Amino acid sequence: MVGGGISGLAAAYALASGPNPPRITVLEASPRLGGKLAGAELEGIPVDLGAESVLARRPEAVDLIRAVGLDDDLVHPATTSAGLWIGDRIRAIPPTVMGVPTDAAATVDVLGEEAAEQVAHEPELPEPALTDDVAIGRFVADRMGPAVTNRLIDPLLGGVYAGRAEEISLAAAVPELFAKLRTAPSLLAATAELREIGQRRNTPGTPVFAGIRGGVNRLITALEEDLTRRGVEIRRSATVRRISRNHAGYELETGPAPAPQLVQADAVIVAVPASPASRMLAELVPAASTELATVEYASMAIVTLAVRKKDWPAAATGSGFLVPSVEGRTIKASTYSHAKWQWSAEAGGDLAVLRCSVGRLGEEYVLQRSDEELAALAAADLRTAVGLEAPVVGSLVTRWGGGLPQYAVGHLERVDRVEAAVGEQAGLAVCGAAYRGVGIAACVASAGKAATRVQTHLDALATMAK
Numbered sequence: 001m002v003g004g005g006i007s008g009l010a011a012a013y014a015l016a017s018g019p020n021p022p023r024i025t026v027l028e029a030s031p032r033l034g035g036k037l038a039g040a041e042l043e044g045i046p047v048d049l050g051a052e053s054v055l056a057r058r059p060e061a062v063d064l065i066r067a068v069g070l071d072d073d074l075v076h077p078a079t080t081s082a083g084l085w086i087g088d089r090i091r092a093i094p095p096t097v098m099g100v101p102t103d104a105a106a107t108v109d110v111l112g113e114e115a116a117e118q119v120a121h122e123p124e125l126p127e128p129a130l131t132d133d134v135a136i137g138r139f140v141a142d143r144m145g146p147a148v149t150n151r152l153i154d155p156l157l158g159g160v161y162a163g164r165a166e167e168i169s170l171a172a173a174v175p176e177l178f179a180k181l182r183t184a185p186s187l188l189a190a191t192a193e194l195r196e197i198g199q200r201r202n203t204p205g206t207p208v209f210a211g212i213r214g215g216v217n218r219l220i221t222a223l224e225e226d227l228t229r230r231g232v233e234i235r236r237s238a239t240v241r242r243i244s245r246n247h248a249g250y251e252l253e254t255g256p257a258p259a260p261q262l263v264q265a266d267a268v269i270v271a272v273p274a275s276p277a278s279r280m281l282a283e284l285v286p287a288a289s290t291e292l293a294t295v296e297y298a299s300m301a302i303v304t305l306a307v308r309k310k311d312w313p314a315a316a317t318g319s320g321f322l323v324p325s326v327e328g329r330t331i332k333a334s335t336y337s338h339a340k341w342q343w344s345a346e347a348g349g350d351l352a353v354l355r356c357s358v359g360r361l362g363e364e365y366v367l368q369r370s371d372e373e374l375a376a377l378a379a380a381d382l383r384t385a386v387g388l389e390a391p392v393v394g395s396l397v398t399r400w401g402g403g404l405p406q407y408a409v410g411h412l413e414r415v416d417r418v419e420a421a422v423g424e425q426a427g428l429a430v431c432g433a434a435y436r437g438v439g440i441a442a443c444v445a446s447a448g449k450a451a452t453r454v455q456t457h458l459d460a461l462a463t464m465a466k
Contacts, residue, residue: 001269002240002252002280004028005035007432007443008271009223010064014451016230017067022458024232025263027254029239029276033224036403036433037440039217042396043306045348048215049398050302052337052355053077054440056210060448061441065212068222073214076207077340081318084110084155085329085385090321095195098174099153099165100140102191107148115147123186130181133409136173137165143187155322159333161438162298162404163361172407172436213343216440243268243280249427266461267427267454271447273297274405274434285428288421291414295434297402298361303331303378304396309338309352311390320354321385330366330377331356334385351393356381361406371397405434412436427457 001012004026012024032038038049054061056076065074083090094106101107104120111119122144136157141149149165157173158165171178176194184190212218224234241260242253250268255261270277274295282289320335337344338352345352356378359366369377375395382388415435422430429450433443 001026001271002243003035003269003271003432004030004033004234004236005271005432005443006037006220006440007035007447008269009033009220009227010444010447011269011271011431011451011454012227012232013064013068013223014448015455016227016232018451018455020455020459020462021230022266022455024227025265026227026232026234027238027240027252027263028234028236029272031237033234033236034217034220036400037217037220038398039215040396040398042304042353043351043394045306045344045351045353046214047304047337047344047353047355047396048217049304049396050217050400051440052216052335052341053209053211054216055442056207058441058445060444061439062210064223064444065210065219068219068226070212070218070222073212073218075211075213075341075343077209077211077319078342078345079319079339080208082335083318083321084151085321085323086110086151086327090316090385093156093322094152096152096156097177097191097194098136099148099156100136100174100177100187100191101144101148101152102188102195104188107152110151111145111147115145118145119148119188122188125186127185128181128187128190129183130170130178133169133171133178133412135166135409136168136170139170140187141166150326151324154326155324155333158325158360159322159357161361161406162300162332162357162359163406167361167406167408169407169409169411172411211341211343214347219440240280242282243270243284243428245284245425267457268429269447269450269454270428270430271432271450273402273432275402277430277432277434281422285421285425288418288430291418291421292434294414296361296406296408298359298404298406299364299367299399299401300332300357300359300403301367301374301397301399303356303358303374304398305354305356305375305378305382305392306348306351306394307354307388307390307392309348309350311388312338312352313387316386316388323381325360329381329385330374331358331381332360333357334378334382354382367399367401371395404438407438423453427454427461429453 278292431446431450
């Protein structure tokens with residue numbers, strides 16, 4: 001197993017907990033496990049430094065949390081009613097499908113009357129009849145107007161990838177909408193139908209997201225403990241530079257470059273970001289390596305702040321807010337962790353914790369500021385947005401360089417080509433956020449698919465050896 005982030009550890013767990021578990025070694029380049037899942041304490045309060053929740057309406061992540069013994073600590077947000085910071089106030093987010101409106105009349109407060117009117121007239125355009133992938137931001141701007149892309153899709157969808165809505169693949173980011181647009185009479189009709197389907201499918205009160213008391217990062221510790229008990233060997237600070245084939249199977253070159261160490265394996269799962277995966281596979285699967293080298297990554301930072309609860313503005317309600325890029329603010333979103341998670345409110349005592357995200361694709365210059373500057377800028381934006389006048393008690397800045405893969409137009413076709421090329425090598429698989437979803441649940445699903453492929457190969461080898 002190459003990579004000790006959530007994808008690599010989930011794949012290792014799938015193999016180790018299944019029938020006929022193989023001998024597993026996890027090779028992680030950094031000194032710690034978890035990848036983009038990390039935690040710390042701020043003023044004695046546990047905080048997530050990366051993702052803070054998992055999608056609860058698909059089973060993979062929640063099932064894994066339960067499987068590693070965290071069932072009793074599985075929690076759901078106390079509130080998820082985020083707003084949009086537009087102009088001089090926080091506004092309610094109208095009903096959308098990942099930022100694409102479902103009701104023109106509901107968008108007036110966010111878009112303005114003229115832009116909302118353009119949305120209302122979208123059904124008068126020719127049918128979309130999509131057959132090829134398109135950039136969601138450009139496609140929606142052409143049909144509903146640029147205000148929809150700038151004020152809704154950009155903060156809601158662009159925030160997921162820390163990218164530009166004008167470049168994000170519709171087929172990869174919102175596959176159910178892409179599928180509807182093959183036959184729907186209009187974009188508005190497609191989103192309205194999807195929202196109706198979603199409302200029928202989901203029982204009222206069913207939570208969309210889930211978390212773990214004390215932070216989602218606890219999943220990594222629980223996974224490590226479980227894997228260790230099962231005999232899985234975990235090696236930190238073990239960078240893999242090259243993977244090749246030999247008569248015995250696979251050979252992985254790791255260790256210091258002047259004195260490389262070779263690791264032999266019957267099968268390999270590569271669970272690292274696209275760029276290092278491309279380098280590792282350059283000799284073994286050049287076609288996949290070339291495709292992976294084209295995947296861009298965005299850098300961003302999380303600014304975690306602690307303030308006194310008595311100083312928190314009463315007007316700042318809900319779970320937080322998103323910020324369209326066109327508003328020209330430093331922060332792109334803010335989450336009131338103390339309001340969103342009951343465990344955070346309890347752990348904080350008289351302190352409230354909140355998070356702000358900073359930086360997107362092409363905005364690396366923002367991240368060149370010092371930690372103190374970023375914390376001060378975030379606090380200044382909160383003062384303007386919600387009236388937080390009191391000083392910040394504590395701050396923590398976490399930088400995620402190259403943290404989020406960009407799903408450009410044609411992304412799914414690119415992934416198909418990568419998986420097809422890798423598939424020509426028996427016992428080799430890839431998984432992770434670079435492929436079919438950046439969320440934790442999607443990564444766990446990707447890991448499960450890779451584990452199944454590898455286990456099938458190992459079972460075949462065992463049968464041949466008999």
